[in-house]
Amino acid sequence: MNQRGGKKEREGVVTSDRMKKTVVVSIERRIMHPKYKKFLKRWSKVKAHDEKDECRVGDRVLIVECRPISREKHWRVRRTLVRAVATDKEGSAASHSSPVL
Numbered sequence: 001m002n003q004r005g006g007k008k009e010r011e012g013v014v015t016s017d018r019m020k021k022t023v024v025v026s027i028e029r030r031i032m033h034p035k036y037k038k039f040l041k042r043w044s045k046v047k048a049h050d051e052k053d054e055c056r057v058g059d060r061v062l063i064v065e066c067r068p069i070s071r072e073k074h075w076r077v078r079r080t081l082v083r084a085v086a087t088d089k090e091g092s093a094a095s096h097s098s099p100v101l
Contacts, residue, residue, distance in 0.1 A: 008065040011081065014055050015045065022073060023048050023055045025063055048075040058084025 016024040025048050030039045047070075048063045055061055060082040063075045 009078070010046075010063050010075075012046075012061060012063065014057055014059045014061060014084075017050075017055055017057055019047075021050055021053055023050045023061075023077065025061060025075070025077075046075050047073045048077050049073055050077045055080060056084055056086075 010025075010027050012025040012027040014023045015026045025046055027044050027046065029042050029044075031042055032039055046063070048061070049066070049069050055077060059080050061080050062078045064078045065074060066076045068074050069076075
């Protein structure tokens with residue numbers, strides 16, 4: 001069976017994982033300014049379906065385009081490329097704990 005077209009794949013960073021089976025992924029792209037020829041960074045945020053609910057904030061993931069799953073979800077998480085370092089609520093690494101005096 002032939003595929004109709006190639007599916008778009010993008011790499012991005014998970015910025016939110018508060019929804020069930022859904023993550024918000026921030027995708028960065030670089031464009032060249034037409035006049036000044038300097039590279040500019042542009043970001044877009046998309047919602048992606050995470051079936052196993054494994055992705056956490058800070059993970060670098062590979063997402064692939066798919067049929068519309070809901071009103072705003074048109075992407076699926078294919079795999080996690082780099083896991084984020086686990087942190088506690090204060091934002092410091094979980095392995096660094098200092099005793100309170």
